[in-house]
Amino acid sequence: MNVKLSETETLILNAARNVFLENGFDGTTMQKIADEAGINKALLHYYFRSKDRLFEAVFIEAFARMVPNIMKVFFSEMEFQEKIRNFVDTYITALQQYPQIPLFILHELHRNPGRIIELIKSTGMNPDFVMDIIRQEIKKGTIAEIDPYDLMVNMLAMCIFPFAARPMIQGFIFKNDAKVFEEFLDKRKTEVADFILNAIKP
Amino acid sequence: MNVKLSETETLILNAARNVFLENGFDGTTMQKIADEAGINKALLHYYFRSKDRLFEAVFIEAFARMVPNIMKVFFSEMEFQEKIRNFVDTYITALQQYPQIPLFILHELHRNPGRIIELIKSTGMNPDFVMDIIRQEIKKGTIAEIDPYDLMVNMLAMCIFPFAARPMIQGFIFKNDAKVFEEFLDKRKTEVADFILNAIKP
DNA sequence: GTCTATATTGTGATAGAC
DNA sequence: GTCTATCACAATATAGAC
Numbered sequence: 001m002n003v004k005l006s007e008t009e010t011l012i013l014n015a016a017r018n019v020f021l022e023n024g025f026d027g028t029t030m031q032k033i034a035d036e037a038g039i040n041k042a043l044l045h046y047y048f049r050s051k052d053r054l055f056e057a058v059f060i061e062a063f064a065r066m067v068p069n070i071m072k073v074f075f076s077e078m079e080f081q082e083k084i085r086n087f088v089d090t091y092i093t094a095l096q097q098y099p100q101i102p103l104f105i106l107h108e109l110h111r112n113p114g115r116i117i118e119l120i121k122s123t124g125m126n127p128d129f130v131m132d133i134i135r136q137e138i139k140k141g142t143i144a145e146i147d148p149y150d151l152m153v154n155m156l157a158m159c160i161f162p163f164a165a166r167p168m169i170q171g172f173i174f175k176n177d178a179k180v181f182e183e184f185l186d187k188r189k190t191e192v193a194d195f196i197l198n199a200i201k202p
Numbered sequence: 203m204n205v206k207l208s209e210t211e212t213l214i215l216n217a218a219r220n221v222f223l224e225n226g227f228d229g230t231t232m233q234k235i236a237d238e239a240g241i242n243k244a245l246l247h248y249y250f251r252s253k254d255r256l257f258e259a260v261f262i263e264a265f266a267r268m269v270p271n272i273m274k275v276f277f278s279e280m281e282f283q284e285k286i287r288n289f290v291d292t293y294i295t296a297l298q299q300y301p302q303i304p305l306f307i308l309h310e311l312h313r314n315p316g317r318i319i320e321l322i323k324s325t326g327m328n329p330d331f332v333m334d335i336i337r338q339e340i341k342k343g344t345i346a347e348i349d350p351y352d353l354m355v356n357m358l359a360m361c362i363f364p365f366a367a368r369p370m371i372q373g374f375i376f377k378n379d380a381k382v383f384e385e386f387l388d389k390r391k392t393e394v395a396d397f398i399l400n401a402i403k404p
Numbered sequence: 405g406t407c408t409a410t411a412t413t414g415t416g417a418t419a420g421a422c
Numbered sequence: 423g424t425c426t427a428t429c430a431c432a433a434t435a436t437a438g439a440c
Contacts, residue, residue: 008406030435031432046406051433113369117373120374244417
């Protein structure tokens with residue numbers, strides 16, 4: 001989507017991604033990013049002018065990676081039940097690769113809704129299509145009567161929440177054992193789909 | 203649980219609660235809190251010594267208000283299905299009164315897991331009891347076979363997630379109409395319970 | 405392009421007058 | 423108890439040498 005980045009530019013972006021995702025905008029300093037990249041602060045400004053611009057580069061990338069592509073499943077030719085199994089599995093697997101992204105996006109969206117909503121709109125995202133598909137399935141009788149918004153929110157909630165609440169779940173329920181928590185996530189790829197399909201059985 | 207607070211002390215705590223809940227620890231400055239309270243920074247330090255101590259006072263209060271009391275429902279004498287209806291309704295209603303608390307807690311827990319977990323443990327919280335109750339119901343056959351952890355996480359997810367993701371849901375799905383979003387939440391008090399009870403029907 | 409040095413403003417925290 | 427004034431340091435950002 002863009003011209004080739006210089007070596008330093010990618011070095012900076014990688015460092016910025018690590019630090020911003022972990023600490024959020026307010027918890028991040030240009031110094032930390034410079035240290036992470038092994039260069040000095042001035043270079044950050046040379047390439048990205050300001051902390052805000054560097055942040056936006058990282059945010060758009062994180063958002064694009066996580067939110068829109070996942071919805072593609074719903075436009076395929078599987079039957080609806082398969083779409084849901086596929087959606088849950090794909091989504092949880094994707095989040096496992098970047099587990100900090102959910103909380104990062106939720107927090108930044110809260111911190112600066114106006115600007116971030118603007119950024120997201122520029123990615124061309126639109127949830128209405130998925131809603132229409134759900135409505136059609138209800139009409140067809142494939143699934144039970146349910147508010148499509150509730151179904152969508154419930155699906156997202158059960159996929160995303162464990163990542164956002166990881167310290168609490170892992171710390172309190174799983175005695176702080178990271179491996180057990182990962183197994184819990186793996187199992188959920190089918191468990192959550194079962195849960196949803198039971199709930200919306202006609 | 204504590205001695206009576208002076209008038210100024212509650213004034214400060216109220217202001218600190220507003221600012222911390224809205225902006226998080228990193229996004230909050232002592233100056234903002236002082237302005238919100240209509241006093242000067244020095245007084246904050248006089249009463250609470252440091253930003254950290256003031257924050258901890260606010261965090262413990264927020265956590266105590268939101269997390270442990272809700273679990274009480276499960277120790278009552280209703281039948282299990284009624285407990286779930288009651289839990290969902292009570293929880294969503296409580297969150298509507300302090301809608302920023304979920305994201306606040308999740309974010310701070312991520313920012314400083316060690317210290318925060320320590321704080322939480324001092325409240326005497328323990329999820330094992332609720333898990334045992336769920337296990338008993340499965341054994342009795344009142345509900346279907348399900349991993350108790352999944353059931354607990356799913357319930358919490360569907361109650362909490364809409365608050366954490368409010369800017370996204372309200373902004374994208376509900377055309378930024380706060381009233382429609384509130385109605386959506388009200389409806390969920392029964393919809394989510396129905397969803398869960400369908401999913402775990404034996 | 406990359407660095408050091410510096411300008412400027414904001415931060416948490418304290419001293420000391422009243 | 424409450425204020426003003428101030429400290430020591432960290433923040434974003436820029437100027438200018440190389």
